[in-house]
Amino acid sequence: MALCNRVRSGISLFNKSGFLTSQRSTLQRSLIAPSIPLASRNYANVSGQKDDKVKVPLALFGGSGNYASALYIASVKANAVEKVESELLQFVEAVKNSAKFSLFIKDVSVAKGVRVKVIQEICGEAKFSDVTKNFLVIVAENGRLKNIDTIAKRFAELAMAYKGEVKATVTTVVPLPPEEEKALKETLQEIIGSGAKVNLEQKIDPSILGGLVLEFSQKVFDMSIKTRAKQMERILREPVSLANI
Numbered sequence: 001m002a003l004c005n006r007v008r009s010g011i012s013l014f015n016k017s018g019f020l021t022s023q024r025s026t027l028q029r030s031l032i033a034p035s036i037p038l039a040s041r042n043y044a045n046v047s048g049q050k051d052d053k054v055k056v057p058l059a060l061f062g063g064s065g066n067y068a069s070a071l072y073i074a075s076v077k078a079n080a081v082e083k084v085e086s087e088l089l090q091f092v093e094a095v096k097n098s099a100k101f102s103l104f105i106k107d108v109s110v111a112k113g114v115r116v117k118v119i120q121e122i123c124g125e126a127k128f129s130d131v132t133k134n135f136l137v138i139v140a141e142n143g144r145l146k147n148i149d150t151i152a153k154r155f156a157e158l159a160m161a162y163k164g165e166v167k168a169t170v171t172t173v174v175p176l177p178p179e180e181e182k183a184l185k186e187t188l189q190e191i192i193g194s195g196a197k198v199n200l201e202q203k204i205d206p207s208i209l210g211g212l213v214l215e216f217s218q219k220v221f222d223m224s225i226k227t228r229a230k231q232m233e234r235i236l237r238e239p240v241s242l243a244n245i
Helices: 002-017 062-077 081-096 099-106 112-126 130-141 145-162 178-192 225-237
Strands: 165-172 197-204 211-216 219-224
Touching: 062 081, 062 130, 062 145, 081 099, 081 112, 081 130, 081 145, 099 145, 112 130, 130 145, 145 165, 165 178, 178 197, 178 211, 211 225, 219 225
Parallel strands: 165 197
Antiparallel strands: 165 211, 211 219
């Protein structure tokens, strides 16, 4: 809570500084995730730690995956994975709570120097670790602040794997009763084994009509009524062969 308050304080300084006065609004602009590496700087080597090989536990693709993987390597070298995860998520949450700053990070017309200065001031006010601060500065320099939410989510996946946790998501029409949630979690734990801890997240989606959709370890088990109905419809639309009657 204290950290989040410090981030909000930093953003408040930004709001008062008038950085957005001359900037063009880009609310209608599409936010396309970057498809290139960290451009001219390799963040994995920024932290000053010796270049020990760090294995990234998950293969993440796309620009946001590249940024998250680079941050993971630097965080492991600094022995600060959980701290960096917490700071990054606090930063993203604080951004979401400030419409003005959210607009600022999405506006690609903002000068690089302005972006970097704002991020440095916010990180200083929030007392972020050097790993998080250096990373956010590089993201600002490369014009990728607009993708920070996606980057944070990818990094959270890596941090979960680092802690020996496996994320599982179950989607249902209504929330699962506690006993059913417990039973599902225990079943998943048996499948995954004792080497990892299941972290079960529930999502509600009335459009699946009933049943459930389970996602974990890059697998999807769709047992929803919606999918079953589509399968039945497809079978019924198949032509009937009179030779088999």
